Amino acid sequence: MIFNIIILFFTAIVAFWVSAICGGGASLILIPILNLLIPSSVVPFSLTVGTFTSSVTRISAFKKHIKWEIFFWFVPFSIPAVLLGAWFITYINPNYLQLVVALFLIANTPDLLTSKGNKENNQRKYPKYVLIIIGFLAGFISGITGAIGLLFNRFYLRFGLKKEEIIATRAANEVFLHLIKLIIYISIGLYSNMALWLGLAIALATIISSYSVQYILPYLSEFLFKKIGYGAMVLSGIILLMSTSNKIIYEDKMHFSTTSTHHKRESIISWRDTEVILEFTFGDGFEVERSIKPDELPVYLQEKYHELENQYDHIHLEKVFAFRKKTQYEFYCYKNGQLTKYEI
Secondary structure (H helix, E strand, C coil), rough: CCHHHHHHHHHHHHHHHHHHHCCCHHHHHHHHHHHCCCCCCHHHHHHHHHHHHHHHHHHHHHHHHCCCCHHHHHHHHHHHHHHHHHCCCCCCCCHHHHHHHHHHHHHHHHHCCCCHHHHHHHCCCCCCCCHHHHHHHHHHHHHHHCCCCCCCCHHHHHHHCCHHHHHHHHHHHHHHHHHHHHHHHHCCHHHHHCHHHHHHHHHHHHHHHHHHHHHHHHHHCHHHHHHHHHHHHHHHHHHHHHHHHHHHEEEEEEEEEEEEEEEEEEEEEEECCCCCCEEEEEEEEEEEEEEEEEHHHHHHHHHHHHHHCCCEEEEEEEEEEECCCEEEEEEEEEEEEEEEEEEE
């Protein structure tokens, strides 16, 4: 265990160097190690102890570079949003939000590929009122997913801040979010003694990292610093897209299949307990069929369903949508292995 903590400590130093330069990404490095040491449910607590300490020490190390104008536009809207996000976590599947985040990160590819000359000519700064939207979204997404990391790095780069100003201002904006998350984790019991000790090990590593990174930054030009930031966003987006897609396919039991004959081609998309069928016939064109439950039928068809229910062993219902046609319902009625189909 002591050896693992030592490995975690030195890895955390490197991870937060990367985080300072790339604008995030420390969690991608540390989460696999923490998962080996503690239950996954308390990993966010350990990470947040580290990220909170990292923000505090970066503020201390780079305080003269903080852009307070951005801070005062950002923070007042991010704090209530993180509470709202923490409340919404019981209603929103984080996997789908992460999928959107992944696509947003990948959308930074053009900025990564733009040459230095074109970047200086074409890049426009965002107006200050956009900071209200950024602050709210940063807090909301952080409350749901537990991290904001690289997601909003693009906006800091677009505000014309120098590398030291980005590190300092990000830290000032995010320190309150990390503090609120710590309070939430403790209040709902998502912590343990081991998670605390590992979090303190990460915290000590972030202190060393935050002060030592000052000696690395002078070797990076402003252009290279931004390129690294955009590159980290795109790479993280690709990794997040792949991992989240696989998780959604597995957890929601997604499946895709196709069948075809001389007169008809049919594609079936299964998601959770729902099937959507895309059907093309040469005579009728495209149709979309969706499996439904009896209570989704119109009232007059519910009466028909209850009549048939007494006559058959099982009835499968589908709602059929076709272009420029009235919506139809199909009753697939089974009895003794025989199928009788009704189209209404």
